[in-house]
Amino acid sequence: MQAQYIGASSIFLEVLWRFWPVWVALAIVMGASFLYKKKLALYGQLFDSGVGIAGVFICLFWLFTAIFAATVAPFDPLGQIPIMKDTLPGAIEPQSGLVYLFGGDKLARDVFSRMVYGSQIVLIIAPAATGFALMVGITLGLPAGYYGGKIDSVLSFLANLVLAFPVILLFYLLVTPGIMDTPIPYALAGVFFLFPIVFFSVLVWTRYKNRPDRIYILLGLTLIVGGWIYVGLVFDADPLHIVHIEPNQLNIFVAVVFASSPGVFRIVRGLVMDIKTRDYVAAAQTRGESPWYIMLWEILPNARGPLIVDACLRIGYTTILLGTLGYFGLGLAPESPDWGTAIKDASRLLRSFIHPALPPTIALMSFVLGLNLLADSLREQSMKD
Amino acid sequence: MFSFIIRRIGTILLTMLCLTLVVFFLVNLEPNLKKLAISQTEMHTSAEQLESWLANHGYRQNFFVRYGQWLGVLPEQPITDPATGKVTQRFSFCNDPTVPTFSGVLEGDFGCSTKFKNTVAAKLFPALGATGILMFWVLAVMVPVSLLIGILAGMREGSRTDRVLSIASIASTATPEYVSGVIFTVIFASWLGWLNGSAASASQGITFYNFTLPVITLAIYGIGYIARMTRASMVEVMTQQYIRTARLKGLSFKSVVVKHALRNALIAPFTVIMLQFPWLLTGVVIVEVMFRYQGFGYTLVEAAGNNDIDLLLGCSLVSVFIVLITQLISDVGYAFLNPRIRVQ
Numbered sequence: 001m002q003a004q005y006i007g008a009s010s011i012f013l014e015v016l017w018r019f020w021p022v023w024v025a026l027a028i029v030m031g032a033s034f035l036y037k038k039k040l041a042l043y044g045q046l047f048d049s050g051v052g053i054a055g056v057f058i059c060l061f062w063l064f065t066a067i068f069a070a071t072v073a074p075f076d077p078l079g080q081i082p083i084m085k086d087t088l089p090g091a092i093e094p095q096s097g098l099v100y101l102f103g104g105d106k107l108a109r110d111v112f113s114r115m116v117y118g119s120q121i122v123l124i125i126a127p128a129a130t131g132f133a134l135m136v137g138i139t140l141g142l143p144a145g146y147y148g149g150k151i152d153s154v155l156s157f158l159a160n161l162v163l164a165f166p167v168i169l170l171f172y173l174l175v176t177p178g179i180m181d182t183p184i185p186y187a188l189a190g191v192f193f194l195f196p197i198v199f200f201s202v203l204v205w206t207r208y209k210n211r212p213d214r215i216y217i218l219l220g221l222t223l224i225v226g227g228w229i230y231v232g233l234v235f236d237a238d239p240l241h242i243v244h245i246e247p248n249q250l251n252i253f254v255a256v257v258f259a260s261s262p263g264v265f266r267i268v269r270g271l272v273m274d275i276k277t278r279d280y281v282a283a284a285q286t287r288g289e290s291p292w293y294i295m296l297w298e299i300l301p302n303a304r305g306p307l308i309v310d311a312c313l314r315i316g317y318t319t320i321l322l323g324t325l326g327y328f329g330l331g332l333a334p335e336s337p338d339w340g341t342a343i344k345d346a347s348r349l350l351r352s353f354i355h356p357a358l359p360p361t362i363a364l365m366s367f368v369l370g371l372n373l374l375a376d377s378l379r380e381q382s383m384k385d
Numbered sequence: 386m387f388s389f390i391i392r393r394i395g396t397i398l399l400t401m402l403c404l405t406l407v408v409f410f411l412v413n414l415e416p417n418l419k420k421l422a423i424s425q426t427e428m429h430t431s432a433e434q435l436e437s438w439l440a441n442h443g444y445r446q447n448f449f450v451r452y453g454q455w456l457g458v459l460p461e462q463p464i465t466d467p468a469t470g471k472v473t474q475r476f477s478f479c480n481d482p483t484v485p486t487f488s489g490v491l492e493g494d495f496g497c498s499t500k501f502k503n504t505v506a507a508k509l510f511p512a513l514g515a516t517g518i519l520m521f522w523v524l525a526v527m528v529p530v531s532l533l534i535g536i537l538a539g540m541r542e543g544s545r546t547d548r549v550l551s552i553a554s555i556a557s558t559a560t561p562e563y564v565s566g567v568i569f570t571v572i573f574a575s576w577l578g579w580l581n582g583s584a585a586s587a588s589q590g591i592t593f594y595n596f597t598l599p600v601i602t603l604a605i606y607g608i609g610y611i612a613r614m615t616r617a618s619m620v621e622v623m624t625q626q627y628i629r630t631a632r633l634k635g636l637s638f639k640s641v642v643v644k645h646a647l648r649n650a651l652i653a654p655f656t657v658i659m660l661q662f663p664w665l666l667t668g669v670v671i672v673e674v675m676f677r678y679q680g681f682g683y684t685l686v687e688a689a690g691n692n693d694i695d696l697l698l699g700c701s702l703v704s705v706f707i708v709l710i711t712q713l714i715s716d717v718g719y720a721f722l723n724p725r726i727r728v729q
Contacts, residue, residue, distance in 0.1 A: 051552070157400075164400055166666040166704045168682075172689035173408065178416025320561045327563045327671065328686070340563070347567050347675065354571045361564045369559035376555055 004092040006099055011090045015101050015112070021068040026060055042308075045381045052377035058370025062363075065116055066123040073113035074098045077337040080108045089355050105342075105356040106349060107335075114337040115359040121338040122367065125249070126318040129256040130311060133318075135196045136257065137264025138307075142295040144265070145272025156269070159262035167259050167321065168328070174255040175331040180247050188254045189234045192261075197226035206293040252331040256321055260314060267310055271303040278302075305382040312375035316368040323364050339364040390717065397709045401702065408701045409452050412694045418444055421692045425499055455496060455698065457489020479504045490702070496695030500687060505699045508684060513703065516669055516680035518591065519599060523665070527604040527611065528658060534608070535615020535654065540642055542620045551616065557609030562671040566602040573598060583677050599676045603668050607661050611654055618653035622646045652722045659715030663708045 006014070016023075033056070037044035046052035065072060075081075075098065084093055084104040089111075091100045102111040144152040162170075179185060200222045208215040232243025233250065245253070275281065276299060284294045325331050326340020327347075334341070339360040346357035411417075421444075422435040430438075439445055443462060446454075453459035462485050479497035488494040495505035538550035560568075573580040581595040622628065623646055631641045670682030677683075681700070688696035 157396075161400055161403055163663070164404060164705050164708045165701075166663055166670075166708065168667045168670045169408075169685065169689070169701055169704060172686075173411040176417070178420060179411075179414065181416045182414050184411075184414075316559065323561060323563060324667070324671065328674075343563055343567060347563070347570075350567065350570050350575060354575050357567045357571065361567045365556075365560050365564050368561075369556055372555045372559050376551075 004094075005088065006090045006092065008090070011099070011101055014099060018072050018074065018101070018112075019065070021071050022061060022064040025064040025068070026057070029060060030057065042378070042381060046374070046377055049377055049380065051373050052381070055370050055372075055374030055377055058366055059374055062119050062367045062370070063123060066119040069116050069120050073110075073116040075100075075110035075113040077109065077114045077117035078335055079110075082108050084108045084110070086353055102359045103353075103355040105345065106353075111342075111356050111359050114342055115339070115363050117337040118339045118342060118360060119363065119367075121332075121336065122319055122322060122364075125253060125256070125322060126315050129253055130260070130315045130318050132192055132196065132253075132257045133261040133264050133314065134307070134311060135199050136192055136261040138268050138300065139195045139199045140261075141265045141268025142272055142300065145269040146276055146291060146295050146299070148273075152269070155265070159265045162258065162262045163266075168324065170259055171255055171321075171325055171328070171330055174258065175251055175325060180251055185247075185251045185254050186234060188258060189250055192254060192257050193230050193233055197222070197230060200226065202292055203296050206290060206296055248331050248333065252322070252325060255325075255331070256318055259321065260318060264310070264314070267306065268303065271306060272299055275299045275302055309375050309379045309382070312371050312378060316371035316375075319364065319368050319371070386717075386720070390713070393713050393716070397706075397713065400709060401705055404705050405456075405698060405702060406452060408698055409455065410448070412692060412697055413444075413448065413451070417692045421499065421694065424691055453489075455489050455695070457487055457491035457494070459489075460485040460487050461489070495699045495702075498688070498693050498696040500691040500693040500696065505695050508696060509681075509699050509703065512679065512681045512684040515678065516673070516682065519596075519603070519669065519673075519678065519680060520665065522596065522600045523603045523607075524658075526600055527607050530604070531608040531611035532615055532651070532654060534612040536619055536642070536647065536650065538612065539616035539619025539623065539650070540646075542623070547616075550612070554609035554612040554616075557605050558613070560605060560609075562602050562606055562668045563675065565605045566598070566672065566675045569598055569602055599672050599678055602675070603665065603672045606668060607665065611657055611661065614657040615650065615654045619646065619650040622650040625649075652719065655722060656715045656719050659711045659718070662711040666704050666707065 033040065033044070034047060037047045046056055074096075075093075081093055081095075081104075084091060084100055085108040086106060087100055087104040089101060089103040091103060092098075093100060100110050100112065102115070105111055105114070140155055144155045174185075201219060204215065204218045204222055208218060228238065228240075229243050232238030233245055236244065236247075238244060272295070281294060281298055284298050289298075322338065323340035323343065326336070326338050326342075327344045329341070329344060332338055332341055342360035343357065343364070346353075346360070350357060418439055419435065422438050423430070426434060426438050443451070443454075446462075450459055454461045489496075495509065497503075498505050498508050501508045534550050534554060538547045538554075541547060580593075580598050583595070586595050628641060628645055631645050632638070636644075666682075669680065670685055672678070673680045673682035674686055681703070684696065685700040685704075687693070688700055
């Protein structure tokens with residue numbers, strides 16, 4: 001049976017229409033940001049330049065697409081409707097009357113829905129992994145830069161060791177089905193996920209150690225929430241069954257954090273070495289503040305500009321890494337709708353069909369482009385001060 | 386300077402030792418050895434047969450002994466049949482010794498590839514040669530183009546050319562190889578039909594038709610980054626006093642840029658180009674797999690996919706060496722190019 005098709009202009013309109021919750025959310029957020037941009041500090045200044053607006057727009061677009069994926073996508077990303085195999089864009093699915101807007105792939109799944117759901121995977125893993133990498137890099141980079149000496153030599157040697165690995169080799173060694181039978185990913189996760197808890201505990205401790213009324217509540221809260229997430233992620237033993245991660249996702253997560261934290265470490269170390277010569281650090285030292293107080297409450301806030309820019313770039317870089325993992329079929333499930341896996345599947349059949357390849361490539365490129373534009377405009381704004 | 390280089394080489398050797406130990410540990414994990422044994426024996430072998438294959442081929446010796454053998458500080462043992470006491474080669478396809486000999490990396494023996502049934506050296510070095518050709522063309526495209534873009538953009542900061550070129554370079558840094566590869570293949574191979582979407586025939590002879598797509602795919606990701614660094618460096622140089630002086634002397638803008646600014650602006654990009662090599666290595670793997678070009682990246686993927694221990698160790702050694710040596714060259718070269726920097 002021949003599938004029925006709709007025309008190119010109707011595809012375009014239909015795609016715009018499918019994204020309606022995204023447009024509404026975008027209009028609300030962008031409108032509010034424009035109205036109150038004077039009060040929004042650095043975020044508000046982004047709206048002064050075209051590049052900044054474009055960056056915010058693209059990033060928010062994918063954020064809302066991930067949030068409203070269930071409404072935007074007409075089909076199940078894993079659902080196969082045999083009659084729609086390899087159909088061209090605009091084919092009408094006979095039973096529901098809905099349209100395969102970007103056509104069907106070789107397993108008869110809707111390319112459009114897969115692209116939309118793929119954003120969820122990327123937008124959960126990439127920022128979270130970047131966050132953890134930042135925590136690890138900051139917690140280790142601060143003492144390395146501040147104390148120097150032996151700590152610095154050892155930590156820098158370790159960081160350079162990891163950086164000397166080509167990323168792809170690291171992934172081939174760390175993300176394999178076999179390695180999940182060994183305790184290595186869990187041990188690495190156990191180490192990496194400890195850093196945020198340590199970071200926040202020290203943060204609270206150094207600030208409030210002379211105020212017993214605050215310190216116990218805050219420290220207790222940090223340890224309980226941190227410990228809860230820790231137990232859920234590393235041992236998959238969350239008593240409430242809310243925090244849960246698949247073993248293969250944990251594996252990817254750990255590998256990505258491992259690959260990108262030495263980069264953060266180097267940046268933080270460099271920034272700290274620069275900032276520690278400033279007068280306000282000397283003043284704090286004269287006041288008799290503890291070293292960790294100075295690092296976390298004097299140096300770190302003054303290093304935030306470059307760190308925010310780096311975080312933006314790094315989320316993009318992590319997205320590229322995730323795509324690389326998907327492209328080589330490492331870690332993610334073979335039917336997973338993430339963009340890298342979709343590109344891998346489609347790029348093998350480019351000779352016969354090109355339509356399944358384009359949506360995930362353009363999605364990935366536009367998201368990373370949005371993050372890079374955002375980072376560029378943040379850098380411009382922070383240089384103005 | 387001399388002692389600096391010696392110390393750096395010492396660090397490089399230490400790093401290589403540590404990294405190969407880590408790689409050796411990871412490829413010798415129990416599931417990986419199982420995978421190797423399954424792929425090397427016939428289908429449907431029992432667990433005992435797998436175990437005896439592993440023991441027979443020396444994979445059950447102490448971890449550090451085996452690392453020492455690979456390194457060449459301990460003698461490699463041939464297989465001795467416990468029943469008959471007959472001595473045979475470990476892998477017959479590699480001319481393995483029948484008497485205990487020192488044959489490790491330090492003696493120049495990289496071991497034996499179980500996947501390709503050949504010595505690692507026979508597989509790895511031709512592949513490196515093929516990748517070398519690819520890298521040469523990539524650098525030949527990437528370096529001039531990115532420097533030109535960077536200089537044109539940084540010459541007049543804030544101009545229309547600057548903004549257009551800057552956005553273009555940001556876009557190119559947002560395009561990883563597997564994205565640009567697909568897009569270029571769709572445009573130039575599927576749609577226009579000008580170029581070949583596969584470089585498999587390039588090992589017989591390189592033509593414009595089969596080699597352009599891999600080269601531009603690999604170059605495009607680096608171009609944006611190097612161009613942005615060149616631009617930043619150029620912008621900085623153009624605000625210097627001596628540029629103003631040259632302008633006030635009445636020199637034309639063109640000759641100020643060419644004679645005064647260019648030389649100083651090109652020091653920083655040199656470092657950046659050198660530090661791009663680790664990324665190019667990853668890119669090489671993606672591009673060679675995507676365009677089916679039988680080079681280093683392709684070998685690495687085959688080795689990793691089949692847990693070919695010696696080949697994978699050889700690949701890691703080569704890639705780590707490239708990464709570290711380019712870092713050293715970039716440091717030494719920077720001090721050489723910029724007389725204000727002195728290495729302590």
